[in-house]
Every structure is written in C-alpha cells, then in structure tokens.
Amino acid sequence: MSINATADVPGEMTPERFSELALGIENELGRVMVGQREVIRLVLMAMIAGGHVLLEGVPGLGKTVLVRSLGGVLHLDFSRVQFTPDLMPADITGTHIVTEDEHGRRRFEFQTGPLFTNLLLADEINRATPKTQSALLEAMQERQVTVGDRTRALPDPFFVLATQNPIELEGTYPLPEAQLDRFFFKIVVPFPDAADLAEIARRTTGSVEAELHPVATGADLAQMALLARDVPIAEHVLDRAVQTVLATHPDRPGAPAEVKRYVRWGSSPRGLQTLVLGARIRALLDGRFNVALEDVLAVAAPALRHRLFLNFEADAAGFTTDQVVTAVVDSFADRR
Amino acid sequence: MTSVHQFLRRARMRLAGHRARTWGARGLAAAALSGALAELAFRRYPVDPAWPVLAGCLVAGLLLALVGWLRAWPSFPETARLADLNLGSRERLSTALEFSAVNTYLPTRQRLDAEAWAARADPREVVKGGWPLRTLAVLFAAALLAIGLSLLPNPGLAQLRQHRAAVAAQSKAADEVAAIAKQEAQSRAGEDPAQRQALIQDLNRAAQSVRNAPDPQSAVAALSQAQQDIRNLQDPNLGAKQQGSSAAGQALAQSANPGQKAGQALASQDNRNAANQLRNLASALGSMSASDQQSLSSSLAQAAQAATAAGNPQLGQSLQKASDALKSGDTAAAQAALNQAAAQTDQLQGGEDFSGDAAQAANGLQQAKEPLDQQAQAAQSGQQGQGQGQGQGQGQGQGQGQGQGQGQGQGQGQGQGQGQGQGQGQGQGQGGQGGQGGQGQGGGQGGGQTTAVKSTEKVYVPSQGDPTGQGQNTGDGQGTDANLVPYQQVYADYKAAALNNVDRADIPQAERDLVRNYFSGLGP
Numbered sequence: 001m002s003i004n005a006t007a008d009v010p011g012e013m014t015p016e017r018f019s020e021l022a023l024g025i026e027n028e029l030g031r032v033m034v035g036q037r038e039v040i041r042l043v044l045m046a047m048i049a050g051g052h053v054l055l056e057g058v059p060g061l062g063k064t065v066l067v068r069s070l071g072g073v074l075h076l077d078f079s080r081v082q083f084t085p086d087l088m089p090a091d092i093t094g095t096h097i098v099t100e101d102e103h104g105r106r107r108f109e110f111q112t113g114p115l116f117t118n119l120l121l122a123d124e125i126n127r128a129t130p131k132t133q134s135a136l137l138e139a140m141q142e143r144q145v146t147v148g149d150r151t152r153a154l155p156d157p158f159f160v161l162a163t164q165n166p167i168e169l170e171g172t173y174p175l176p177e178a179q180l181d182r183f184f185f186k187i188v189v190p191f192p193d194a195a196d197l198a199e200i201a202r203r204t205t206g207s208v209e210a211e212l213h214p215v216a217t218g219a220d221l222a223q224m225a226l227l228a229r230d231v232p233i234a235e236h237v238l239d240r241a242v243q244t245v246l247a248t249h250p251d252r253p254g255a256p257a258e259v260k261r262y263v264r265w266g267s268s269p270r271g272l273q274t275l276v277l278g279a280r281i282r283a284l285l286d287g288r289f290n291v292a293l294e295d296v297l298a299v300a301a302p303a304l305r306h307r308l309f310l311n312f313e314a315d316a317a318g319f320t321t322d323q324v325v326t327a328v329v330d331s332f333a334d335r336r
Numbered sequence: 337m338t339s340v341h342q343f344l345r346r347a348r349m350r351l352a353g354h355r356a357r358t359w360g361a362r363g364l365a366a367a368a369l370s371g372a373l374a375e376l377a378f379r380r381y382p383v384d385p386a387w388p389v390l391a392g393c394l395v396a397g398l399l400l401a402l403v404g405w406l407r408a409w410p411s412f413p414e415t416a417r418l419a420d421l422n423l424g425s426r427e428r429l430s431t432a433l434e435f436s437a438v439n440t441y442l443p444t445r446q447r448l449d450a451e452a453w454a455a456r457a458d459p460r461e462v463v464k465g466g467w468p469l470r471t472l473a474v475l476f477a478a479a480l481l482a483i484g485l486s487l488l489p490n491p492g493l494a495q496l497r498q499h500r501a502a503v504a505a506q507s508k509a510a511d512e513v514a515a516i517a518k519q520e521a522q523s524r525a526g527e528d529p530a531q532r533q534a535l536i537q538d539l540n541r542a543a544q545s546v547r548n549a550p551d552p553q554s555a556v557a558a559l560s561q562a563q564q565d566i567r568n569l570q571d572p573n574l575g576a577k578q579q580g581s582s583a584a585g586q587a588l589a590q591s592a593n594p595g596q597k598a599g600q601a602l603a604s605q606d607n608r609n610a611a612n613q614l615r616n617l618a619s620a621l622g623s624m625s626a627s628d629q630q631s632l633s634s635s636l637a638q639a640a641q642a643a644t645a646a647g648n649p650q651l652g653q654s655l656q657k658a659s660d661a662l663k664s665g666d667t668a669a670a671q672a673a674l675n676q677a678a679a680q681t682d683q684l685q686g687g688e689d690f691s692g693d694a695a696q697a698a699n700g701l702q703q704a705k706e707p708l709d710q711q712a713q714a715a716q717s718g719q720q721g722q723g724q725g726q727g728q729g730q731g732q733g734q735g736q737g738q739g740q741g742q743g744q745g746q747g748q749g750q751g752q753g754q755g756q757g758q759g760q761g762q763g764q765g766q767g768g769q770g771g772q773g774g775q776g777q778g779g780g781q782g783g784g785q786t787t788a789v790k791s792t793e794k795v796y797v798p799s800q801g802d803p804t805g806q807g808q809n810t811g812d813g814q815g816t817d818a819n820l821v822p823y824q825q826v827y828a829d830y831k832a833a834a835l836n837n838v839d840r841a842d843i844p845q846a847e848r849d850l851v852r853n854y855f856s857g858l859g860p
C-alpha cells in the first residue's frame with residue numbers, strides 16, 4: 001500500500017491539519033479559560049460536527065467567556081441574547097419596521113435580530129417562554145428564519161450555544177423535548193478546583209488581559225467536519241452505539257434495571273447520530289484514524305443526557321440522566 | 337498479505353489452540369461427570385457390562401469437545417476484535433480488516449496505521465489465560481468420583497450377575513430337561529403307552545416350569561416335583577414281580593422238562609426271551625407226549641407256587657392254570673394259559689424298561705438340578721451377606737417313610753430367635769418304595785440377637801439321592817431324612833469359620849467377644 005493515498009485528501013484537510021487546528025483552538029481558548037479542558041474539547045467537537053451546545057452550569061463559570069472567545073478564535077460573528085420571560089420571538093429573529101427613504105416614502109423593512117450571526121450565545125435559555133424558545137427551533141434545525149411570508153437563511157456556519165442554570169429554577173420554562181433534541185451536546189460545566197480558581201484570580205484581577213488571535217475559520221470547521229465524517233467505524237463499534245441508544249429505552253429487553261425503573265422516554269435516533277459523529281471526531285482529535293469503543297463511551301454522556309426523560313420516580317429518588325447513562329454504559333462492560 | 341493479516345493468522349492459531357485446550361477440558365469434564373452419574377445410576381439400575389456405557393460417556397465427551405471446538409473456531413473478525421480488546425489497539429485491527437477493500441483516504445491511512453501497529457504487536461498476547469483450571473478441577477473431581485464408584489462394590493451389579501447366571505442356569509436346565517423328554521419319547525414294547533405319555537408330559541411341564549421359574553429355588557422345586565411325579569409313574573410292585581418271575585423260572589428250570597429253557601430264561605430275568613420260550617412251549621404242547629405233558633404240568637405247578645410266594649401272583653396264577661389244564665389233558669387251555677404267562681412276562685419287561693427310563697429321566701433331572709442348587713445357594717448367601725440382623729433360620733425336616741426306603745423330606749421352619757437367634761423348625765417328609773433316593777428340604781426363619789430384624793428367609797438344604805438305588809425301610813414311618821446336614825456339623829463349621837476370622841486385627845475386641853458369646857449360646 002502506498003502513502004500516495006494522501007493524494008485523495010478530501011479538500012485540504014488532513015488528519016494532521018485537523019489535529020493542528022484543534023490543538024490551536026484549544027490552546028488559544030486555554031489562554032482565557034482556566035481549566036475546563038474537557039468542556040472546551042466537547043464544545044469544539046460539537047462545533048466541528050456543526051451542532052449546537054447546551055451548557056449547564058452555575059453562574060460565573062466562564063460560559064459566556066468561552067462562547068465569546070470561540071467567536072474570536074474562529075473568526076466568527078458573535079451575538080449574545082439574554083433570555084428573559086418577556087423576551088419575544090421577534091426580539092431574536094428580527095422584525096419588520098417602518099422606514100422612510102430619501103423620497104419620504106415609507107415601507108416595511110426587515111430588521112434582522114441577533115439570530116443572524118455565526119455564533120449565538122443564548123444565555124439562560126430556560127428563562128424565556130416556550131414561545132420564544134420555539135422560535136429557535138427552525139433556526140437550530142433548518143438554519144433559516146421565516147418571518148412573515150419570507151424565509152431567510154442564517155449565516156454559515158451557525159451555532160447556538162445556550163446556557164442554563166441548574167439552580168434558581170423558579171420562573172423558568174424547561175426546554176421542550178423537541179428543542180433539547182436539537183442540541184448536539186449537553187455539557188455540564190463543572191466548578192473549578194482550587195488550583196484553577198487561583199489561576200482565575202490571577203488572570204482576571206491583573207492588569208494584563210489576554211488577547212485572542214484567530215487560528216481557524218468557519219471554512220476550516222466545515223472541512224474538519226467533512227474529514228470527520230470519513231473516519232471508518234467498525235461494524236461492532238457501530239453496533240455498540242446502536243445498542244447503547246436502544247438500551248436507554250425502558251421497553252427494550254436489554255435495558256438495564258435503572259432504565260426500566262426511572263426512564264420515561266429513551267434517546268431519539270439523533271442521539272445515535274450524535275454518538276457516532278462525536279466518536280469519529282474524538283478519534284481524529286486523539287490522533288487515530290478509526291473509531292474505538294472508548295470514543296463511543298466517552299461521548300455517551302454529553303450526547304444522551306439531554307435526550308433521556310425521566311419519570312416521577314426518578315425525580316423523587318434524585319436519579320439523574322447522567323446516572324442512567326452510566327448504568328447503560330456499565331451494562332456493556334461485561335459484554336465486551 | 338499485509339502485516340495485519342499475518343498477525344491475525346498467527347493470533348488465530350494461538351486462539352484456536354487455546355480453545356482446543358478449553359473445549360478438550362470441557363469435553364473430558366463432561367465425560368467424567370456423565371461417567372460419575374452413570375456409576376451412580378448403576379447403583380440403582382445396574383448394567384453389566386458397564387464399560388460400553390462408560391465408553392459412550394467418553395465418546396460423547398470427546399464429541400462435545402470436538403463440536404464445541406469446531407463451533408468456536410475463531411474467524412478473522414473475531415480474532416481481530418479479541419486482539420483489539422486484549423492488546424488495547426483501540427479497534428485498529430478490526431477496522432482495518434473490515435475496511436480492507438475501501439481505498440478512500442482515511443480508510444487507507446487507517447490501514448497503514450493498523451499495519452504499523454500490528455508489526456509491533458505480539459500475537460501471543462491475544463490469548464489471555466492459560467489452562468482452564470476451574471474446568472480441570474471439575475474434571476479431576478468427577479474422574480475421582482467415577483473411579484471411586486467403579487471400584488466400590490456394587491450390590492446391585494452382583495445381584496444382576498447372579499440373576500443372569502440364574503436365568504442362564506434355568507435356561508440350560510430347561511434345555512436339558514427338554515432333551516430328556518425328547519430322548520424318552522420313544523416307547524418300548526410291552527409298556528403302557530399312557531405311562532410313557534405321562535412321563536413325557538411331566539418332563540415337558542418340568543422344562544416349562546424351570547424356564548419360567550422366577551428364581552432358582554422355584555426351578556429346583558419344580559424339578560423336585562417332576563422327579564416325584566415321575567417316581568409316582570413307576571410300578572411300586574415291579575421288584576416283587578421280577579422276583580416272583582425269577583423264582584418261577586428257577587423252579588421250572590430245576591428238572592428236565594420241556595419248559596426248562598423258558599425256566600432258565602425266567603431265572604436269568606431275560607424276560608423277552610422267556611416270553612418267547614413260553615410261547616414256543618405253548619405251541620409245542622400239541623405235539624408233546626402225554627408223559628412230557630405230565631412232567632411239564634408238575635414243573636409248572638411248582639413254578640406257580642414259587643412265583644406266588646415270591647410276589648408275582650399273576651404269573652403264578654397263569655402258570656397254575658397251564659399246569660391244571662395239562663393235567664386234565666386240555667391242551668388248548670394250557671396253550672392259552674402259557675400265552676397269558678408270556679404276555680405277563682412281556683409286560684414285566686415293559687415295566688422294567690419304563691422304570692429304567694423313568695429312573696434315567698429322574699437322574700437327568702437331578703443332574704439338571706445341581707447347577708440350579710448352586711445358584712440358589714449363591715443367591716441365599718448373597719442375601720444373607722447384606723447387612724447385619726437378617727437373622728438366621730434353622731430348619732429341621734422330619735420325614736415319614738413308607739415302603740422300601742425311598743424317602744423324601746420337606747421341611748419348613750419358622751422361628752423367632754431371642755437373644756441368641758435360635759429358631760425352631762417343623763418339617764414334613766414322605767417316603768416311598770423302590771430304589772430311588774429321597775430328597776428333603778428344610779426351611780426356617782429366625783430372629784437374630786437384639787438388633788436383628790425378623791427374617792423372612794428360607795434356608796433350603798437339598799438332599800443327595802441314594803446312588804445305590806437301594807432304599808431302607810425304617811418301618812416306623814420315620815423318614816431317614818439323610819439329605820439334611822446335621823445341625824451339629826453346621827454349627828461346628830460356622831463356629832470354626834467365625835472364630836478363625838474374628839481374630840483379625842481390624843475387629844474390635846468387644847466385637848470379638850460378642851461373636852464368641854454368640855456361638856457359645858448357639859451350641860447344641
């Protein structure tokens with residue numbers, strides 16, 4: 001076999017270039033984000049996959065900084081919308097306003113909303129009403145916005161990075177299942193440890209502010225996505241992903257006891273797509289050319305945790321979706 | 337061939353070898369387990385010979401191993417997956433194998449990566465673990481159990497063999513009796529055909545009874561019954577008749593007369609010749625002179641007296657009629673009387689011939705009975721050998737004899753032993769006349785010692801026939817019952833054997849004293 005196979009490189013992206021770009025993005029983000037390497041990697045994976053991310057964490061963990069920094073590093077337009085209960089759909093999609101031209105004639109003109117950007121930070125998305133949340137549905141899935149009788153395409157690439165606060169749930173509107181399913185990953189942002197906290201203090205209270213340099217573009221992300229989709233995955237690895245998704249359904253024979261007891265609805269097929277695509281990207285990020293079982297297992301939690309819907313018994317017992325995913329993954333441990 | 341394929345080929349051979357060991361151990365363990373189970377089953381359902389079953393277990397185990405191994409033959413994809421799992425190659429090998437025909441960019445890079453990795457990997461590491469120790473432990477334990485069970489005595493198997501030997505002995509005895517019946521089917525001149533028919537029926541019935549008997553004891557009893565029936569067919573007065581005939585012949589042969597030849601033949605008990613001579617004499621009467629007729633008449637009268645006195649009054653009567661007719665000159669009546677005497681002599685010979693055949697048949701039955709006797713005794717000793725406390729029975733037969741010393745005793749005893757296990761028996765015996773030996777049987781029941789269970793066993797002691805054919809008439813109706821072994825002799829033999837064995841080192845002293853006291857208490 002000849003190494004001339006590199007002549008067939010799809011586009012200009014090679015695995016080495018892929019790794020180089022990813023490492024550059026991570027390192028650049030690491031200059032402003034202290035710790036949170038796993039969060040950064042998962043967000044990057046979701047963006048390479050062209051998916052949206054739901055970030056969950058208490059305030060002050062750097063979620064907004066992360067998204068804003070991504071915009072700078074990737075040379076993308078960035079918008080931020082603070083979701084509140086009185087936020088209306090038109091406030092994010094845009095609306096028609098009456099304008100007057102130089103001849104004094106009035107006409108309606110469409111004023112684009114913050115949705116018309118590359119990178120949208122939907123801050124505390126669960127504080128908006130379902131009506132406003134639903135306005136994001138078309139944008140997230142179809143990457144277009146329909147206002148009145150006209151549909152407008154959103155810029156390419158278009159990513160939504162939404163945040164929500166796991167506390168202060170009073171006055172919030174849980175995201176509808178359909179919308180949750182449209183998030184590629186749901187990433188739980190952990191609280192930094194002591195060393196990271198100290199580093200945060202040093203960086204943010206000093207006089208020098210880190211300056212970010214763009215290391216990639218939206219086009220790079222698109223090529224990286226193309227390359228990732230070509231990563232080979234063995235049949236039994238794909239089957240493991242399928243079985244993992246099936247095992248989240250309580251009516252399936254092979255479902256673990258925790259699933260049968262606590263889960264109301266299992267993952268949708270989008271969960272499987274996320275598992276496989278996330279695993280492919282992770283393999284490339286890890287410098288490999290094939291998907292390993294560990295890649296599937298590694299992305300199982302962020303890919304599935306928001307696609308599982310627990311029953312009242314789970315709420316009463318304090319059982320979380322992360323525990324369900326862990327039970328599902330562990331149920332395959334002795335079947336290897 | 338790529339390095340991935342080379343690696344997988346070597347790894348697959350390693351894997352196949354490992355699975356051969358595993359399945360071999362499993363097959364042998366299965367064989368040992370099934371063998372042990374078979375040995376356990378043989379305790380309840382004995383099989384003889386057992387080796388085909390045990391060989392079948394081994395063959396089944398080896399077949400299981402072979403089939404299991406062939407079914408577990410590792411494919412390349414499976415080998416690749418196991419190699420990925422055990423070597424930590426992160427699905428490199430299985431992916432490379434699966435996408436070996438895809439020549440796009442990333443699959444090609446992946447294959448190159450996998451080949452580089454395979455070139456560094458050791459295929460021996462694909463197989464985790466060595467011998468299946470748990471299976472081997474099961475195999476070892478099951479084999480020990482099977483061997484132990486096969487070495488331990490199997491009472492059921494002994495019973496089965498005894499039963500088979502008994503069935504074979506019964507079948508052989510039945511064949512022998514049937515052969516005797518066939519041999520005795522040829523009738524002789526002068527005998528009673530009904531008697532011959534009865535003999536054949538008795539023999540055939542005996543053969544059937546022996547063949548269908550549930551046990552050797554029953555077969556022996558059936559043969560004994562047949563012997564008795566055959567003896568009953570014999571004429572009990574045959575000896576006296578022969579003596580009378582002989583005495584008449586001696587009287588007729590003493591003086592010179594025309595009947596001297598007939599007398600000599602009668603005296604020598606050559607009945608067939610004597611009958612012919614008597615017929616010749618009758619036919620010669622018409623040509624005989626008057627003086628010869630008178631001389632013959634006188635001799636016939638003496639012969640008639642001798643025959644009657646010696647026990648053959650019928651012959652005496654015929655001879656007397658012939659004498660009287662000659663004396664009165666009635667030659668025709670004399671001829672008729674002499675022909676009647678000749679016919680009686682023929683009948684006497686026929687009776688003797690039949691009696692001899694019957695005796696021969698009875699002896700044949702006795703010979704057929706001996707192996708059955710041995711089987712019955714073996715079965716008896718086998719039952720007695722099972723456990724303690726079966727009790728000991730003693731039986732004594734008392735017979736009553738009549739006639740000329742033929743005796744047959746049957747004894748049945750019942751008894752319950754207390755303390756020392758003695759029993760009492762009651763017997764019945766019958767004696768007959770003639771020259772046949774008697775047979776006696778005795779049985780008894782007894783309870784032994786304080787731990788003994790009441791016995792239901794019967795002890796049969798078959799007799800030996802009198803080979804001389806001469807009986808003894810005790811005259812007082814008391815059977816000789818010589819066929820039973822005297823108690824003193826039995827006691828002495830058993831006591832000697834017990835005391836010889838009781839001094840073995842592995843018998844506790846207290847048990848030795850117990851045995852000694854037991855036999856002291858049994859003493860006559």
